Amino acid sequence: MSRPPPVFAQRPSSSAPSPWQSHLTKVMAIRPETQGVFTIDLVFRDACRGLRFAPGQFSMLHLPGIGEAALSIASDPAAPSPVSHTFRAVGNVTNALARRGAGDEVLVRGPFGRGWPLAELRGRDVIVAAGGVGLASLRAAVCHLARHRDDYGSVAILHGAKTPADLLYQREYDRWRGAGLDVFTIVDAADARWPGAIGVVPELFADLDVDPGSTSLFCCGPEPMMQAVVARAARTGIASGDIFLSLERNMSCAAGFCGLCQFGPAFVCKDGPVFRHDTIAAFLAVPHL
Amino acid sequence: MPCLAVGSHVWLDRSGLQALIDALMAAGHRVIGPQVADGAIVLRDFGDATQLPHGWLDEQDGGSYRLSYDPAAGTFDHVVGPHSLKNFLFPPRETIQRFERNSESGTEGVWQEQAVAHDDRPLAVIGVRGCDLAALAVQDAVFLRDDRCDPAYAARRANLFLVAVNCRRSAATCFCHSMGTGPAVTTGFDLALTEFADRFAVAVGTSAGADCLVRVAQRTALPRCTAAEIDAIRAVPRDLRAQMEARLPECGRPRPRSLDTAGIRDLLFDNLEHPRWRDVADRCLSCANCTLVCPTCFCHSIEEVADLSGDHVARDRRWASCFTLDHGRIHGGNARPTTASRYRQWLTHKLAGWIDQFGTSGCTGCGRCITWCPVGIDITAEVAAIRGTTDTEGGA
Numbered sequence: 001m002s003r004p005p006p007v008f009a010q011r012p013s014s015s016a017p018s019p020w021q022s023h024l025t026k027v028m029a030i031r032p033e034t035q036g037v038f039t040i041d042l043v044f045r046d047a048c049r050g051l052r053f054a055p056g057q058f059s060m061l062h063l064p065g066i067g068e069a070a071l072s073i074a075s076d077p078a079a080p081s082p083v084s085h086t087f088r089a090v091g092n093v094t095n096a097l098a099r100r101g102a103g104d105e106v107l108v109r110g111p112f113g114r115g116w117p118l119a120e121l122r123g124r125d126v127i128v129a130a131g132g133v134g135l136a137s138l139r140a141a142v143c144h145l146a147r148h149r150d151d152y153g154s155v156a157i158l159h160g161a162k163t164p165a166d167l168l169y170q171r172e173y174d175r176w177r178g179a180g181l182d183v184f185t186i187v188d189a190a191d192a193r194w195p196g197a198i199g200v201v202p203e204l205f206a207d208l209d210v211d212p213g214s215t216s217l218f219c220c221g222p223e224p225m226m227q228a229v230v231a232r233a234a235r236t237g238i239a240s241g242d243i244f245l246s247l248e249r250n251m252s253c254a255a256g257f258c259g260l261c262q263f264g265p266a267f268v269c270k271d272g273p274v275f276r277h278d279t280i281a282a283f284l285a286v287p288h289l
Numbered sequence: 290m291p292c293l294a295v296g297s298h299v300w301l302d303r304s305g306l307q308a309l310i311d312a313l314m315a316a317g318h319r320v321i322g323p324q325v326a327d328g329a330i331v332l333r334d335f336g337d338a339t340q341l342p343h344g345w346l347d348e349q350d351g352g353s354y355r356l357s358y359d360p361a362a363g364t365f366d367h368v369v370g371p372h373s374l375k376n377f378l379f380p381p382r383e384t385i386q387r388f389e390r391n392s393e394s395g396t397e398g399v400w401q402e403q404a405v406a407h408d409d410r411p412l413a414v415i416g417v418r419g420c421d422l423a424a425l426a427v428q429d430a431v432f433l434r435d436d437r438c439d440p441a442y443a444a445r446r447a448n449l450f451l452v453a454v455n456c457r458r459s460a461a462t463c464f465c466h467s468m469g470t471g472p473a474v475t476t477g478f479d480l481a482l483t484e485f486a487d488r489f490a491v492a493v494g495t496s497a498g499a500d501c502l503v504r505v506a507q508r509t510a511l512p513r514c515t516a517a518e519i520d521a522i523r524a525v526p527r528d529l530r531a532q533m534e535a536r537l538p539e540c541g542r543p544r545p546r547s548l549d550t551a552g553i554r555d556l557l558f559d560n561l562e563h564p565r566w567r568d569v570a571d572r573c574l575s576c577a578n579c580t581l582v583c584p585t586c587f588c589h590s591i592e593e594v595a596d597l598s599g600d601h602v603a604r605d606r607r608w609a610s611c612f613t614l615d616h617g618r619i620h621g622g623n624a625r626p627t628t629a630s631r632y633r634q635w636l637t638h639k640l641a642g643w644i645d646q647f648g649t650s651g652c653t654g655c656g657r658c659i660t661w662c663p664v665g666i667d668i669t670a671e672v673a674a675i676r677g678t679t680d681t682e683g684g685a
Contacts, residue, residue, distance in 0.1 A: 011447055012429040014438035020386055022402055064388040064400055064602040065595035090620045105399050107388075222621075250618050252590045252609075255437045259588030260609065260616055262638060263624075264558070265645030270437075286561045288630035 019255035022062060022107040023051075027100050028082045034166045036089050037133055038098045039074065041082035042106055050080030051108075055140035056115025056246060056274045060254050061085060061097060062107035069093040070251040072137035072273075073111060078147055083108075086136035086168070112254040113273050116141045116244060118148075121216050125153035127208065127238075129201050129229045131160050131221020135168045137246045137273070138220050146179035156182040156208055160201035160225070163187050164194045184208075201225060202232035212237030218274075220246040227284065230277060243277035245284075264289060293499040293506070298514035298522060301482075301489045305509040306364070307338040309452070309480075310415070312504035318413035318450055321377060323367065329354060332372040332414070341416075342367055349460035349656065350543035351665025363484045365416055365454045368463055369655050373584035374425050377412055378445050379432070381581075385441060385591070386604040407441050411448035417478065418456055419471025419526075420463075420655040424584030425451075426477060430647040431587045450497060453478035455526040459533050461543030462656030464669060466533045467550060470653045473526035483522045490514055490522040546656060548669045549676065550640075553650075556676060557641040561633065565674045570629035572664050577610035579658035579666075580635065585643075585651045588616065611635050636671060 025042035033039055040061075044050050051059070051073070058072045069091070075084035089098040100106065118141060126145060130138050138157075145155050157176065161167045164187050173183045184204045186197040197203065201221070215238055219229050226245050233243055249261035249268040256270035264283035266272060283289050293299065301309065313320050314336060323330045325342045335341075343364045348355045354370075387403040417425075432442040456463075456472035465471030474481045479498035483490040491511070493499050502511060514522065536545035580586040590609040595602045609616055611634045617624030625631045643651030652668065659667045 011449065012426075012433050013443060013447055014433035014435060016434060016436050016438040018440045019437050020440070022386065024400065064390070065593060065599050067593045068591065088620075107400060107402075248619055249624060250616065256434070257432065257437070257439060257587070258590060258609070259611075259638075260590065262611075262634070262642065264637075265642035267646070282558070283561075288625050288627055289561065289634075 019109065019253055019257065022109055025083070025106050025108050027102055027104045027106060029102055030098070030100055033086060033168055034161075037086060037166075037168065038089060039084050039086040040097060040100065040106070041075075041084050042108065043082050044108070051083045051111060052080065053077060053083075053111035053140075054115035055118060055144050056137060057111040057113050058137070058254070058273060059083075059085070059108050059110025059112065060251070061093070062109065063093060063096050063100075064107065066096045067093045068109075068252075069097065070112075070254060070269075072140075072246070074136045074139040076143035076147070077140050078143070086133065086139065088133045109254060113269055114271065116218050116246075116274055117276075118144050122151045123153065125211060125215040126155045127158065127210070127215060127217045127233075128156070129158040129204075129217060129219040129221070130168075131201055131225035131229075132162070132166065133168060134219075134221035134225075134246070135159055138218060139169060141218060142176060142181065146176055146181055149180045153214060154182065155180070156184065158184050158186075158201050158204040160186045160188070160204070160221075162189065164190050164196070200228060202228045205232050205236055210236045210238065212239070216242045216244070218244050218246075223247075223284075240278035240281055241276060244274050245277055245280070246273045247275060247280075248273070292513060293493055293502045293511070295493050295495060295499060298490055298492050298519050299502065299511040300514060300518075301491050301505070301511060302509065303488060305505060305511075306341070306489070308505045308508040309501070310336060310338055311508070312501050313413040313450060315504065316501065317411055319410045320413045320415065322415035323365075323370065325356065328356060330356070330367045330370040332370070332376065341365075346458075347460060348543070349462040349660040351462070351659050351667050352662055353543075353665070354660050363457070363486075365456075365482065365484050366458045368456060368458065368460045369418060369421065369657060371582050371657065371661055373421050373582075373655070373657070374414060374417065375428060375584050375586075377414070378425070378442055378449065379428060379587065381608045383407075383441060383606050384603045385606045388602045388604075390600040390602075392600070405441075407444060409444050409448070411450065412445060413450035413452065415452040417451050417453045417474075418465075418655075419453070419474045420465045420468070420653040421584055422451070422453060422474055422477045423465075423468070423470035423653040424655065427585040427643075427647065427649060427651060427653065428587060430649070431585075450501070451478045451480075451494075453481040453494075455481060455483040455522075457484060457525050457529055459529060460656060460660075461545050462659045463533065463654065464546040464548050464656060465654035466530050467546075467548040467669075468650060468652055468654035471526070472529045472533070473523075483525050490518070492522075546659065546667065546669045548652070548654065548672055550650065553672065554641040554644045557637045557672075560675050561637070563675050565671065566629040566633045568674075569632050569666060569671055570627065572666055573612075573628050573632050574663060575612045575628045575631060576663060577612040578661045578663060579668075580610040580612060581608065582657040582661045583639075584653065584655060584657065585639075586610070590615065611638070636668065639668075640672065
């Protein structure tokens with residue numbers, strides 16, 4: 001042959017980053033929040049830069065030999081170190097995490113996923129509705145709303161829990177209120193010492209003066225709770241396209257490869273975990289999807 | 290020296306197959322091809338052309354796979370067996386991360402990540418069909434995304450050499466014609482063989498394929514195909530396609546499959562609560578065979594493997610299946626606790642959600658899931674039932 005044949009087909013390739021990049025962190029502190037719920041503060045060792053993340057994103061916390069857990073990032077995005085995660089100790093990994101102490105190592109992959117659309121909602125009223133430990137995935141957004149209070153209209157945080165002792169981040173409510181956020185709480189059950197509301201999160205909408213056309217809703221909690229909040233918000237007149245939910249599914253890779261987190265056509269890890277309600281409403285209505 | 294430009298066709302006589310294998314091995318490839326083992330035609334390492342399943346035919350039907358021998362049959366007249374390229378590019382178990390704990394904690398930390406050595410010998414696979422080339426493209430879209438890429442898959446994919454085959458026979462379970470993936474191989478191969486009684490026509494797909502043929506040409510003549518011969522070569526898969534489209538059910542013969550894909554995404558997503566899901570759940574064993582033999586199923590989980598000291602930890606990626614309870618496990622419950630919900634997940638992902646996720650169907654029409662289902666559940670029959678174009682009797 002006189003000359004080499006032309007290259008007909010390039011073999012498919014990609015130089016995109018691998019999802020399997022672990023960062024070494026050390027536990028700065030771990031503190032109990034409520035019964036069985038802990039917040040862990042992590043300092044990233046590589047270049048001491050902390051983590052750039054968006055509110056609502058999550059990371060995979062890894063204890064070698066034990067496993068990984070997908071945990072939302074609960075700290076203020078404007079303060080890159082330490083990075084905090086609030087979690088309920090319920091499985092192998094989260095129970096082991098709860099037993100770590102200051103100076104112990106945790107490996108972290110992340111951040112992953114799409115968070116709350118805070119930038120797009122400037123100028124609007126925001127309702128943050130959280131059930132139980134679901135407030136953890138909203139705390140970074142609350143920090144952002146408090147820090148950029150003037151960029152938004154009215155901001156209300158509606159938080160429900162099983163009992164008064166299960167209300168998360170109670171020590172911060174005064175600070176949030178001081179920053180101009182309204183904080184409303186409600187519990188499933190309480191004794192006579194509880195002066196507050198008893199019931200479920202949707203009932204807190206009665207305390208709000210909602211202008212549905214200019215209001216967006218962020219919601220995270222158990223799926224039945226989110227369904228109830230969405231139904232209540234719809235009665236208030238908030239459009240499905242102005243409602244955002246953070247979903248939870250099984251996750252292994254966190255980057256859209258392992259397939260475990262699928263929900264209808266979505267990968268919760270990369271297309272979510274925060275979804276605009278109208279994009280998933282048809283699938284949310286189907287049991288066991 | 291024949292013209293070996295990309296797009297050209299040359300003749301390779303039967304003994305030339307060994308020269309092709311030798312050329313690939315000499316270039317450092319691990320050569321894999323179809324062989325008879327354990328009563329099926331599987332993909333295995335080999336180096337001797339006589340190991341190819343010459344004369345072996347596979348009769349396939351729902352839940353049934355039987356080999357027969359016919360001395361008049363060719364080397365590649367079988368269709369697809371339980372293995373696919375997936376077994377090699379995305380192996381069932383693979384270590385993806387490794388960590389070691391230092392006994393004395395230094396400034397570098399207690400846990401150190403170790404490099405993972407992958408078997409990165411270039412693979413050459415002989416006998417790849419159109420449906421499996423399509424499946425490879427589907428897996429490429431999964432693992433080689435623009436925003437994230439799996440490095441182990443990418444490394445193997447970059448060095449993969451593909452010798453495709455134009456099918457000249459179909460099994461009753463084949464429905465590549467419905468999915469637009471075969472039987473003709475049109476792109477995505479280095480070399481493509483079309484089998485004739487005494488020789489093979491070889492189409493050159495890439496410069497790597499041409500380079501390989503240059504080495505083959507040192508051992509055996511590679512006469513150029515004439516224009517009339519090229520027409521005859523192209524007629525082989527075209528005739529098979531026409532035959533597949535015309536297949537009709539015959540008494541006592543396995544029912545030929547086809548799948549109507551018109552509007553299939555909306556058809557399935559609009560019927561998420563169709564009674565057929567419960568009907569199929571009464572037959573489905575939730576055994577995961579279909580997902581294991583499927584050449585595109587990519588779900589996996591990561592298993593943490595530590596030695597007894599706990600100081601040496603590997604993270605192994607293992608094939609997972611949406612038919613297992615582990616797949617949907619979350620704290621406080623399971624996303625898909627019933628067989629009906631798990632079968633629905635598999636079928637709607639494969640044929641509907643996949644289109645949203647990757648722009649193509651996840652099904653290539655290879656028919657493996659039909660053959661290897663122990664109870665003969667048939668993806669084409671289930672879709673037809675939901676479409677309402679057949680009665681809703683059990684598929685088996």
